[in-house]
Amino acid sequence: MTMRTACLTIFAMLAFAANSLLCRLALKDGHIDAASFTALRIGSGALVLALIIRARGARPLAAGNxxxxxxxxxxxxxxxxxxxxxxxxxxxxxxxxxxxxxMIGYGLYAGERMTARQAAGVAIAAAGLAALLLPGLAAPSLPHALLMAAAGIAWGVYSLRAKGAGDPANATAGNFLRAAPMALALGLAWLPWSRIEGAGIVYALASGALASGLGYVIWYQALRGLNATTAASVQLCVPVLATLGGVLLLSEPLSWRLLYSAVAILGGLALVILGKARPRQG
Incomplete structure (x- = not known):
């Protein structure tokens, strides 16, 4: 890995973790409502990506779907x-x-077969997630956790669809531009109950324009110098960075339950990523 690739990778991982921190920072003190945050994030991300694609001499809506x-x-x-x-x-x-x-589930559906080490990794990660969500004083809100899981499934689907989409930066710009009217409609529908303060707007724009728009473009540049295993592995640091940022910047508590669960989930996923999947035999 070259120094340029390493720097791009580090910046991209920090940007991805920043999305969690900026969103939580904007919402926890009521600086903005979730619908308005979404609209501003998608809208500003679409604008930045469109400008970047225009500067490259391409049409922003030429790719994506x-x-x-x-x-x-x-x-x-x-x-x-x-x-x-x-x-x-x-x-x-x-x-x-x-x-x-x-993404692992889709791979199995598509015909991949796990090694014993990968299967153990899945079991460990699942146990860690179950331990995190089990009822108790330190358990997170289950409805919100399920909603975040649904968001993760949607992002997994998006990532899988992006694999065959040609130039990823062009495709991302086209997808953001197509998603912008949906986010705007959500924001307008929620307008009677909205709450928007200056700080909330700043956090949402930073999440969209910098952490999302520029962050994705930089990540795609970094991917050119990374193999698939390394690219998947380095993303394991994103929850760790978000955790550190939450503790240091948002004064969030770091419970033993969260720590043990994080070790199990990320460790289990590392076993899956670093293992070698075998193609299914006829």
């Missing part, structure tokens, strides 16, 4: 709403687990 745009919208709306009741750490952990579970 409506199905992927719907998956993107469901992810963004579920993500924002779930963070009304989850800490940055818990939300990032549930989201990441659901994304990986969706």
């Amino acid at each position: 409506w199905r992927s745009a719907w998956a993107l919208f469901v992810y963004a709306a579920g993500f924002s709403t779930a963070y009304l009741g989850l800490s940055a750490a818990t939300g990032a952990l549930v989201l990441f687990g659901a994304v990986q579970a969706t």
